[in-house]
Amino acid sequence: MITRGDFTLDGQTFTVDNNVWLVGNDQEVLVIDAAHDPSVIAAAVGARVVTSIIATHGHNDHINAAAELADLVRAPIALHPADVMLWRTIYPHRAPDRSLADGQLVALPGGGSLRVLHTPGHSPGGICLFGELTGEPVLFSGDTLFRGGPGATGRSYSDFPTILASIRTKLLILPANTVVHTGHGDDTTIGEEGVDYDDWVRRGR
Numbered sequence: 001m002i003t004r005g006d007f008t009l010d011g012q013t014f015t016v017d018n019n020v021w022l023v024g025n026d027q028e029v030l031v032i033d034a035a036h037d038p039s040v041i042a043a044a045v046g047a048r049v050v051t052s053i054i055a056t057h058g059h060n061d062h063i064n065a066a067a068e069l070a071d072l073v074r075a076p077i078a079l080h081p082a083d084v085m086l087w088r089t090i091y092p093h094r095a096p097d098r099s100l101a102d103g104q105l106v107a108l109p110g111g112g113s114l115r116v117l118h119t120p121g122h123s124p125g126g127i128c129l130f131g132e133l134t135g136e137p138v139l140f141s142g143d144t145l146f147r148g149g150p151g152a153t154g155r156s157y158s159d160f161p162t163i164l165a166s167i168r169t170k171l172l173i174l175p176a177n178t179v180v181h182t183g184h185g186d187d188t189t190i191g192e193e194g195v196d197y198d199d200w201v202r203r204g205r
Contacts, residue, residue, distance in 0.1 A: 056142025121163020
């Protein structure tokens with residue numbers, strides 16, 4: 001599903017559309033990136049049990065519905081600890097419930113799991129989630145990788161060489177047919193994006 005709201009960083013605010021991913025079955029669901037509107041997300045969840053709310057990183061547009069949604073559906077929130085300083089700008093008096101670590105397995109409703117890949121660069125604690133859904137490789141990339149290139153850098157806590165290294169060492173080694181579900185915009189695949197890596201390096205963005 002897509003929600004719309006504000007992204008604010010370094011004193012600037014932009015209106016953005018965010019992809020919110022619900023992964024599960026008719027009984028349980030995992031929420032990836034609770035953005036902007038907790039009531040809309042809760043309505044999409046319906047009567048299902050939310051096993052966890054995963055934040056791919058701590059930018060406000062990926063977590064600004066997390067706390068209220070967690071209270072509505074009684075689910076824990078998980079975030080990589082390197083992004084806690086970003087989390088605290090939105091929730092100064094509430095900590096995430098769980099920490100994410102590179103290589104950690106997040107259980108999927110109905111069986112299987114997604115593996116946490118720590119991919120800093122867009123933010124220090126940025127992560128992706130990789131696994132198989134219906135027998136096909138899938139990556140939930142947050143803002144690390146989009147159709148057309150890496151996530152944005154050039155703002156506080158971000159670094160272009162770091163995000164390139166994350167993509168090269170953690171993502172481009174995945175199967176080429178891996179479908180990439182991004183934090184904003186359209187899906188892509190690892191194979192489609194990998195062919196342009198050298199061009200990203202040359203362009204410096």
